[in-house]
Every structure is written in C-alpha cells, then in structure tokens.
Amino acid sequence: xxxxxxxxxxxxxxxxxxxxxxxxxxxxxxxxxxxxxxxxxxxxxxxxxxxxxxxxxxxxxxxxxxxxxxxxxxxxxxxxxxxxxxxxxxxxxxxxxxxxxxxxxxxxxxxxxxxxxxxxxxxxxxxxxxxxxxxxxxxxxxxxxxxxxxxxxxxxxxxxxxxxxxxxxxxxxxxxxxxxxxxxxxxxxxxxxxxxx
Numbered sequence: 001x002x003x004x005x006x007x008x009x010x011x012x013x014x015x016x017x018x019x020x021x022x023x024x025x026x027x028x029x030x031x032x033x034x035x036x037x038x039x040x041x042x043x044x045x046x047x048x049x050x051x052x053x054x055x056x057x058x059x060x061x062x063x064x065x066x067x068x069x070x071x072x073x074x075x076x077x078x079x080x081x082x083x084x085x086x087x088x089x090x091x092x093x094x095x096x097x098x099x100x101x102x103x104x105x106x107x108x109x110x111x112x113x114x115x116x117x118x119x120x121x122x123x124x125x126x127x128x129x130x131x132x133x134x135x136x137x138x139x140x141x142x143x144x145x146x147x148x149x150x151x152x153x154x155x156x157x158x159x160x161x162x163x164x165x166x167x168x169x170x171x172x173x174x175x176x177x178x179x180x181x182x183x184x185x186x187x188x189x190x191x192x193x194x195x196x197x
Contacts, residue, residue, distance in 0.1 A: 004030070004100070004108040005192050006123070010115035011130030012159045013152075014141035016175030020130045021111045023185040030105035034112045037095045041088065042067070047095075051087040056080070107192055116160045116168060128171035128188060131162055136176050 009024070011017040025031045041048035042065035052070075053060045059069040074080045100108055112120065121127050132140075141152050166172050173184040 002106075004103060004105055006100070006125045007107060007109045007188075007192065008115050008121055008124035008127040009109050009111045009130065010113065010127065010165060010169075011173075012137065012162050012165065013113070013155050014137040015130045015132050015162070016140075016178075016181065017111060017113065017130045019178065020173055020175060020181055020185060021109065023182055024107075024109045024189070027185060027189045028105065029107040029109045029189065030099070030103040031109045031111060032096055032099045034092065034096075034110070037092050038088065041065075041091050041095065047091050048088055051091070052084065055083055055087065107189065114159070116165055117158070121168070126170040126192070127168070128173055129162075129165045129169035130173045130175055130181075131166055132175045134162075137162075 007024075007029075009017065009021060011020075021031050021033065038048075040046055042052075043049075044063040046064065049060060049063065049065055052065045056069070056073055059066055059073065061069065070080075070084065074084070096110065110124065112118070115121055115127065138152065141147055141155075142149070171184070171188050173181055173188070175181045
C-alpha cells in the first residue's frame, strides 16, 4: 500500500477550520483532529491521565484530566505549561502516528491549530491554511458562549498572524463564503489526487 499524502490543515481561531476539515472528510480524506486527540488523551483511561497525575495530582477529577485545574496551575506556575507539553506532545505524536498507520485513505488531513507555531510543518507533504477577513473572524469568535474581547485578543496574541500563515502555506482556503471554501477544498483534493501537489 502506498503512503497517503499528508496534508497539514491549519488556521487561526474563528477561521472555519473545523467546517473545512469536514469538507475534506466528505471528499473521502481521512481527517485527524489534534484537539480531539488531546480530549481522548485527557479523558477517562486516556494515555495522558497517569502522566499528568504524576505532575499535578489535583488536575485529575473523576478519572480524567481537568482542563480548568490545568488552566489555574498554568496561570500560577510559569513552568507548568512546558512540563505539561513535555508529557502530552509525545502522546499526541503517537496518536497521530497510529492514525496514519491505520488509514487506507489516499489523503490524510491533519487538523492542527498551532501547526506553524509548533514548528511541525516539515512533517507534511503540503499545508493548507483556512482564512477569513478579520471582521468575520472576530464576529465568529465573539459569538462563542462565554468568549470575551480580552480572551479573543489573548488567543490571537499566541498565534502566528494570518498573513504569515498564508505566506507559508501551499494552499489557501477562504471561508468567508462556504460555497467558495467547498470549491477550494475540491480543487485541492483534485490537485493532490492528480499528483500535482
């Protein structure tokens, strides 16, 4: 069996990445979601539970990792985040490798919000970025329950600017209009399958 084409899919918060990932899945691609992988690892009997328990026992609530407890710990301890990442990143990488080994799809799409920020773009055959105008992005994010302007600005500050992501990507998917996004996804899949990517 030939190795699937590995497409990294990224984009800043509120750009429509989850919707775009579904479009790739509907086009017959296998899709791995980094956020979903972390949820699995943090859930009851997840691979990260014992590792996080060893670092910070209070973070385990009802047999799962509590993100709320982790947030407080990270806020109060400058070293906490790097310690958490040191145990979680290898587990996420293993989950991704297992997914790739198990798929028989010709295209494997890896939905990774912080792909460029984490320096993992080198592991892919190509990268597609999802983008939308700043006002569309802001409106989408602020429509989320409990989201504030301050939280939005804080999240944006941790992400590479959209213009930089577009410049570093092989494909750009505009999601201001979902019909156009669907056409872009179809074109990308067709290009990859034709062997031109």
